[in-house]
Structures are given as C-alpha cells and as structure tokens.
Amino acid sequence: MNFIHNSRDIAYRFPFGAVKAGSAVELSVRAEDVPAHALAIDLRVWVDGRGETIVPLERRADGIFTCTLLCPEPALMWYRFNIAVEAPDSTRRLYLGAPEGKTGGVGQVYTYPDCPSFQITVFQPRKLRPxxxxxxxxxxxxxxxxxxxxxxxxxxxxxxxxxxxxxxxxxxxxxxxxxxxxxxxxxxxxxxxxxxxxxxxxxxxxxxxxxxxxxxxxxxxxxxxxxxxxxxxxxxxxxxxxxxxxxxxxxxxxxxxxxxxxxxxxxxxxxxxxxxxxxxxxxxxxxxxxxxxxxxxxxxxxxxxxxxxxxxxxxxxxxxxxxxxxxxxxxxxxxxxxxxxxxxxxxxxxxxxxxxxxxxxxxxxxxxxxxxxxxxxxxxxxxxxxxxxxxxxxxxxxxxxxxxxxxxxxxxxxxxxxxxxxxxxxxxxxxxxxxxxxxxxxxxxxxxxxxxxxxxxxxxxxxxxxxxxxxxxxxxxxxxxxxxxxx
The missing domain is CATH 3.20.20.80 (Glycosidases)
Incomplete structure (x- = not known):
C-alpha cells in the first residue's frame, strides 16, 4: 500500500501555499496498491480556538481521492488524512501527515493519529500594500x-x-x-x-x-x-x-x-x-x-x-x-x-x-x-x-x-x-x-x-x-x- 500527498505539488494541493480568506483549497490523495472498495479516506482539519472538522474524500474515476476545503476567514489551519483500510476480518487505520519536523512537502504515513500535520495559512490581504x-x-x-x-x-x-x-x-x-x-x-x-x-x-x-x-x-x-x-x-x-x-x-x-x-x-x-x-x-x-x-x-x-x-x-x-x-x-x-x-x-x-x-x-x-x-x-x-x-x-x-x-x-x-x-x-x-x-x-x-x-x-x-x-x-x-x- 502506498498513499501520496505532496502539499507543494498542485496535483495534490491547489492553489499552492497560503490562501486568501474566502478561498477554497482542493486536496487530493493518491492511493496505490489498495482495493478502492476497501478504502475510506477522511480529511481531519484543526483550527486553534475552533477545534476539529472531518471532511470525507470522494474517489474520482482515475482513482484519486479528493475534497474541497473551505477557508472562510483568517486562520492557521492544520490538516492530515485519516485512512481506513477494510479487510474481511479487521480494519487498519493509518494517518497521512507532514514529514517529521516539517509542515509541508511529501507526506508520510504514520500508524498513530497524533502525527505532524500540514499547514495552510489563511490570511486577509491588505487594502494597500507597501x-x-x-x-x-x-x-x-x-x-x-x-x-x-x-x-x-x-x-x-x-x-x-x-x-x-x-x-x-x-x-x-x-x-x-x-x-x-x-x-x-x-x-x-x-x-x-x-x-x-x-x-x-x-x-x-x-x-x-x-x-x-x-x-x-x-x-x-x-x-x-x-x-x-x-x-x-x-x-x-x-x-x-x-x-x-x-x-x-x-x-x-x-x-x-x-x-x-x-x-x-x-x-x-x-x-x-x-x-x-x-x-x-x-x-x-x-x-x-x-x-x-x-x-x-x-x-x-x-x-x-x-x-x-x-x-x-x-x-x-x-x-x-x-x-x-x-x-x-x-x-x-x-x-x-x-x-x-x-x-x-x-x-x-x-x-x-x-x-x-x-x-x-x-x-x-x-x-x-x-x-x-x-x-x-x-x-x-x-x-x-x-x-x-x-x-x-x-x-x-x-x-x-x-x-x-x-x-x-x-x-x-x-x-x-x-x-x-x-x-x-x-x-x-x-x-x-x-x-x-x-x-x-x-x-x-x-x-x-x-x-x-x-x-x-x-x-x-x-x-x-x-x-x-x-x-x-x-x-x-x-x-x-x-x-x-x-x-
């Protein structure tokens, strides 16, 4: 099994980097060597002061799992992916997060939920820039x-x-x-x-x-x-x-x-x-x-x-x-x-x-x-x-x-x-x-x-x-x- 998300690749996160308040971010995960019918992926988002939000990902025809994350107001948003792989006699839970010690880049799969998250900075632009x-x-x-x-x-x-x-x-x-x-x-x-x-x-x-x-x-x-x-x-x-x-x-x-x-x-x-x-x-x-x-x-x-x-x-x-x-x-x-x-x-x-x-x-x-x-x-x-x-x-x-x-x-x-x-x-x-x-x-x-x-x-x-x-x-x-x- 292989799960891929790269926060710096627009194929997996669009647009790149920080976004303006009121924007939406498209997030994607590629799952390889896993039967699609036995797989469920959720997006877990954390915002300080507001707590946790869970957003289910949908499977496209090409096998990529996607969702749209709304970013309505200025905030520092943290996200990871919760992965459930169903087998006949058990459910395996994995977590796709940021590389250890980093906030972005090529994701890493963890076996525990308290893993590093990816960062999205949502900001309010200035009316007049210096x-x-x-x-x-x-x-x-x-x-x-x-x-x-x-x-x-x-x-x-x-x-x-x-x-x-x-x-x-x-x-x-x-x-x-x-x-x-x-x-x-x-x-x-x-x-x-x-x-x-x-x-x-x-x-x-x-x-x-x-x-x-x-x-x-x-x-x-x-x-x-x-x-x-x-x-x-x-x-x-x-x-x-x-x-x-x-x-x-x-x-x-x-x-x-x-x-x-x-x-x-x-x-x-x-x-x-x-x-x-x-x-x-x-x-x-x-x-x-x-x-x-x-x-x-x-x-x-x-x-x-x-x-x-x-x-x-x-x-x-x-x-x-x-x-x-x-x-x-x-x-x-x-x-x-x-x-x-x-x-x-x-x-x-x-x-x-x-x-x-x-x-x-x-x-x-x-x-x-x-x-x-x-x-x-x-x-x-x-x-x-x-x-x-x-x-x-x-x-x-x-x-x-x-x-x-x-x-x-x-x-x-x-x-x-x-x-x-x-x-x-x-x-x-x-x-x-x-x-x-x-x-x-x-x-x-x-x-x-x-x-x-x-x-x-x-x-x-x-x-x-x-x-x-x-x-x-x-x-x-x-x-x-x-x-x-x-x-």
Missing part, C-alpha cells in the same frame, strides 16, 4: 556608531549638562576607533555607558552616498531618549535622545531622505523600558514620581510589581523593567491619539520594526497596526521573530502574526540561517531549498515580499566574521569582543 518596501533595499543603522556631524562634541557635552542622570552615567568617547567595551563595576553592573557621538545630522549628511548605493529604506535602531548607547532601555518615547539631536533633526532627516527616495523605519521597543526613565524613575532623575515611587505614581500600573516589591523585567535584567501591556496607561502611551506611534509616524517615519514581538500581546500589535495604517495606509510593520513567523509558538501560545491584522512580516532570520548553514557546508543544497520552499509555502505572498532578509544584525555577528572563521563571540571574554579582528 510596495515601496516590498521592492526596496534596507540599510540598518546603529545610530551612536554610524556617523558624527561637526557639532557632535558640543551637543553631547551639552546633553550631559542639561540632562543629568542619577543613574548610570554616560561617558563621551573621543576616539571613534576606540574598541567598544562595557565599563563594569565589581558586582558586574554597568559603571558607565560609552557614547561615540553618532547623530541624526550625521545620517542626513550621508544620504547622498546611501542613495547612490541603491538603498531605499533606512532601519534605525532606537533613537529615543535612553541611558545606554544601544537605547533599548527607553527613558522617554516622545523625545529624541539629546546626544543624537532633536525632533527637528529627525523631521529633517525624514524630509531629506524622502527627497532621495528613501523611507525611514523606526525601532519600537514596547515590552520594556529603562529603569532610569520618566515612567519608572528608579533613581529620581525626573521630577515626577515614576512607578518605582509606589502606588501613588500615575505609572504604577504600567509595570508588573510583585508583593515583595520586586518587578518583572526583561530576561531578568533589572534595568529593563517589563511594561504591563494590558494596562490602559501603556496602550494609551503607545497607540493613543497622542501616543508614540502616531507622533513619530506624523513626524516622518514610514514604518516600524517591533522589538521582541514574541513578548508583545496580539492586542497591542493590532492596536499599533491600526494607528500606523490610519496615519499612513502604505506603512509597514515588521516584527522581530527569529523563527517561521507563520506558526510561532511563544510562551506556550500560538501567535498569529501573518493573518492580516498584526505584522506585515518579520525579520527573516530563517533565511539567514539557511544561507550560512549552506555556505558553511552544514546542510546540503536539498535542505537549503526545502527551507526556502517552506517559507514560500507558509507565508502569505505579500508577507514573503515584506520579510526583512538579512545576513547580519545588531543581534548577530557580521557575516564577514562568520564566513571568515571568527570565533563564537559568547566564548570570548567580554573585554576581547570589541577588539577582535579577522586576520
């Missing part, structure tokens, strides 16, 4: 280390005087080529943050060169006020970090970029802030009481405190307290009428990349998307998701990033992994092709076009280091990481 991004080429900029402008030192020194902190101090690094390193206290905490003085005006001055190289999108790592040089510990979402410049500098950057056919994407860090922020205010840097001050603070419910006074923080890092994303205060701050998304989109941003999207609620992502598209109907929303974003399980719960009401797409780390694994001879060409086809099958076509295809990022080593045989940075002492160079 073609400027789909057809674009992105350049990522880490602002503090990109480019200074002639007034950088004066601005940075003025920022230290006019915006003093009672938390971790900042130190201006004069020599641009000095290797970056964390200055730490004896207990391992950060003693000071090195600031190299890269600025928004420095980026603006380099736009002609970027345009000449063919870049049409700039993705900026965080630019809002923060304590650190990486600025993922936001101090004030509604202010540009004074060492980078001013809001007018940002607006000028957006205007000048647009004049050269370049769009700006901002980094939104919305699942945590810094502890030295206007919202948490652990050290008393700001005049108004932050959540750290106690129950009387207007920001208290913006965070998640425990009975003993401790608080939830990002991966246990105390200077990055987690935001309470169910708090009306937080939702108003991020997606309110005068909130972060609307303010900076009006100022010139054309899209957002959401940091640690796995740790954001589906509701807050939907809120962000609604506000963003209300401001700019062709804007783009990208999420930091390290795996296949169509079927991600986060903290034990399935996420629905690509169904049409959350993200447009994700950072395409699976693409990076495939390229590097292939070039480093860790996988054969067939496996590389299979990984590409899996994304093409699972992602809606417009999400695939919006994926941020990258080979390196601020979170991963440069590709030159990886392909050049560089060491695993996690195995290097911290003080050597910034100094290490390829021979």
């Amino acid at each position: 073609t400027w991004y789909e057809q674009g080429m992105v350049y990522q900029i880490f602002p503090d280390r990109y480019r200074r402008d002639p007034a950088w030192r004066e601005r940075c020194e003025r920022a230290l005087v006019e915006h003093p902190t009672k938390g971790v101090p900042r130190r201006i690094v004069e020599d641009w080529n000095e290797p970056p390193v964390y200055d730490r206290n004896e207990d391992g905490s950060i003693a000071s943050w090195d600031m190299y003085g890269g600025s928004l005006k420095g980026i603006t001055a380099d736009l002609d060169r970027l345009a000449e190289m063919g870049f049409t999108v700039l993705y900026l790592n965080p630019i809002f006020a923060a304590a650190s040089n990486h600025r993922y510990d936001t101090a004030d979402y509604l202010k540009i970090d004074p060492m980078l410049g001013t809001e007018e500098d940002f607006r000028e950057l957006c205007r000048e970029a647009e004049a050269r056919g370049i769009s700006i994407i901002l980094d939104g860090v919305f699942n945590h802030t810094g502890d030295d922020s206007v919202y948490f205010n652990r050290y008393g840097t700001y005049p108004e009481p932050g959540a750290w001050a106690g129950e009387d603070s207007p920001w208290r419910d913006a965070y998640r405190f425990n009975a003993d006074g401790s608080y939830a923080c990002w991966w246990g890092i105390g200077n990055m307290p987690d935001l309470n994303l169910t708090s009306p205060t937080v939702r108003k701050l991020i997606a309110g009428e005068h909130g972060v998304i609307r303010h900076w989109t009006q100022a010139g941003a054309r899209g957002w990349r959401l940091d640690v999207a796995d740790e954001l609620t589906e509701q807050i992502i939907t809120d962000i998307r609604d506000v963003l598209l209300d401001e700019k109907p062709d804007a783009v929303l990208i999420g930091e998701v390290w795996e296949d974003a169509s079927n991600k399980i986060s903290y034990g719960m399935p996420r629905h990033y690509l169904l049409g009401y959350e993200l447009d797409a994700a950072m395409n780390y699976p693409f990076r992994s495939m390229v590097l694994d292939f070039l480093l001879d860790a996988i054969p060409a067939a496996e590389a092709a299979d990984r590409i086809e899996a994304l093409a099958e699972n992602y809606p076509p417009e999400a695939l076009r919006c994926s941020l295809n990258l080979l390196g990022s601020h979170d991963r080593p440069r590709i030159a280091s990886v392909l050049g045989g560089g060491p695993d940075e996690s195995q290097l002492p911290e003080e050597e990481r910034g100094r290490w160079r390829l021979s």
Whole structure:
C-alpha cells in the first residue's frame, strides 16, 4: 500500500501555499496498491480556538481521492488524512501527515493519529500594500556608531549638562576607533555607558552616498531618549535622545531622505523600558514620581510589581523593567491619539520594526497596526521573530502574526540561517531549498515580499566574521569582543 500527498505539488494541493480568506483549497490523495472498495479516506482539519472538522474524500474515476476545503476567514489551519483500510476480518487505520519536523512537502504515513500535520495559512490581504518596501533595499543603522556631524562634541557635552542622570552615567568617547567595551563595576553592573557621538545630522549628511548605493529604506535602531548607547532601555518615547539631536533633526532627516527616495523605519521597543526613565524613575532623575515611587505614581500600573516589591523585567535584567501591556496607561502611551506611534509616524517615519514581538500581546500589535495604517495606509510593520513567523509558538501560545491584522512580516532570520548553514557546508543544497520552499509555502505572498532578509544584525555577528572563521563571540571574554579582528 502506498498513499501520496505532496502539499507543494498542485496535483495534490491547489492553489499552492497560503490562501486568501474566502478561498477554497482542493486536496487530493493518491492511493496505490489498495482495493478502492476497501478504502475510506477522511480529511481531519484543526483550527486553534475552533477545534476539529472531518471532511470525507470522494474517489474520482482515475482513482484519486479528493475534497474541497473551505477557508472562510483568517486562520492557521492544520490538516492530515485519516485512512481506513477494510479487510474481511479487521480494519487498519493509518494517518497521512507532514514529514517529521516539517509542515509541508511529501507526506508520510504514520500508524498513530497524533502525527505532524500540514499547514495552510489563511490570511486577509491588505487594502494597500507597501510596495515601496516590498521592492526596496534596507540599510540598518546603529545610530551612536554610524556617523558624527561637526557639532557632535558640543551637543553631547551639552546633553550631559542639561540632562543629568542619577543613574548610570554616560561617558563621551573621543576616539571613534576606540574598541567598544562595557565599563563594569565589581558586582558586574554597568559603571558607565560609552557614547561615540553618532547623530541624526550625521545620517542626513550621508544620504547622498546611501542613495547612490541603491538603498531605499533606512532601519534605525532606537533613537529615543535612553541611558545606554544601544537605547533599548527607553527613558522617554516622545523625545529624541539629546546626544543624537532633536525632533527637528529627525523631521529633517525624514524630509531629506524622502527627497532621495528613501523611507525611514523606526525601532519600537514596547515590552520594556529603562529603569532610569520618566515612567519608572528608579533613581529620581525626573521630577515626577515614576512607578518605582509606589502606588501613588500615575505609572504604577504600567509595570508588573510583585508583593515583595520586586518587578518583572526583561530576561531578568533589572534595568529593563517589563511594561504591563494590558494596562490602559501603556496602550494609551503607545497607540493613543497622542501616543508614540502616531507622533513619530506624523513626524516622518514610514514604518516600524517591533522589538521582541514574541513578548508583545496580539492586542497591542493590532492596536499599533491600526494607528500606523490610519496615519499612513502604505506603512509597514515588521516584527522581530527569529523563527517561521507563520506558526510561532511563544510562551506556550500560538501567535498569529501573518493573518492580516498584526505584522506585515518579520525579520527573516530563517533565511539567514539557511544561507550560512549552506555556505558553511552544514546542510546540503536539498535542505537549503526545502527551507526556502517552506517559507514560500507558509507565508502569505505579500508577507514573503515584506520579510526583512538579512545576513547580519545588531543581534548577530557580521557575516564577514562568520564566513571568515571568527570565533563564537559568547566564548570570548567580554573585554576581547570589541577588539577582535579577522586576520
């Protein structure tokens, strides 16, 4: 007996890949060496939140078994085939599902029902697609280390005087080529943050060169006020970090970029802030009481405190307290009428990349998307998701990033992994092709076009280091990481 279904062959599944809500999918199974009268095949479909549906397959004249699967609304649908082979004295039950560890391809026969299922992504298309991004080429900029402008030192020194902190101090690094390193206290905490003085005006001055190289999108790592040089510990979402410049500098950057056919994407860090922020205010840097001050603070419910006074923080890092994303205060701050998304989109941003999207609620992502598209109907929303974003399980719960009401797409780390694994001879060409086809099958076509295809990022080593045989940075002492160079 042989049963055949290939989710990537239109003879067995039509149309290929993800489908629009309201569509129908034709599914087929070829049965070989089995008497037709002794065979029954059902389609078993599972949709999270709705449960199981069984659809009988009909036998065609050519011996192929088929059925039509209706896909009325956005959902992640999982299917397998239940096979009953009747014999005079018994019934044998088999199950035709996806290959082990995969969600598509040539099916495999199992003897147990809890086998891998095939995936169908049913999505709601956008009314207006961000073609400027789909057809674009992105350049990522880490602002503090990109480019200074002639007034950088004066601005940075003025920022230290006019915006003093009672938390971790900042130190201006004069020599641009000095290797970056964390200055730490004896207990391992950060003693000071090195600031190299890269600025928004420095980026603006380099736009002609970027345009000449063919870049049409700039993705900026965080630019809002923060304590650190990486600025993922936001101090004030509604202010540009004074060492980078001013809001007018940002607006000028957006205007000048647009004049050269370049769009700006901002980094939104919305699942945590810094502890030295206007919202948490652990050290008393700001005049108004932050959540750290106690129950009387207007920001208290913006965070998640425990009975003993401790608080939830990002991966246990105390200077990055987690935001309470169910708090009306937080939702108003991020997606309110005068909130972060609307303010900076009006100022010139054309899209957002959401940091640690796995740790954001589906509701807050939907809120962000609604506000963003209300401001700019062709804007783009990208999420930091390290795996296949169509079927991600986060903290034990399935996420629905690509169904049409959350993200447009994700950072395409699976693409990076495939390229590097292939070039480093860790996988054969067939496996590389299979990984590409899996994304093409699972992602809606417009999400695939919006994926941020990258080979390196601020979170991963440069590709030159990886392909050049560089060491695993996690195995290097911290003080050597910034100094290490390829021979």
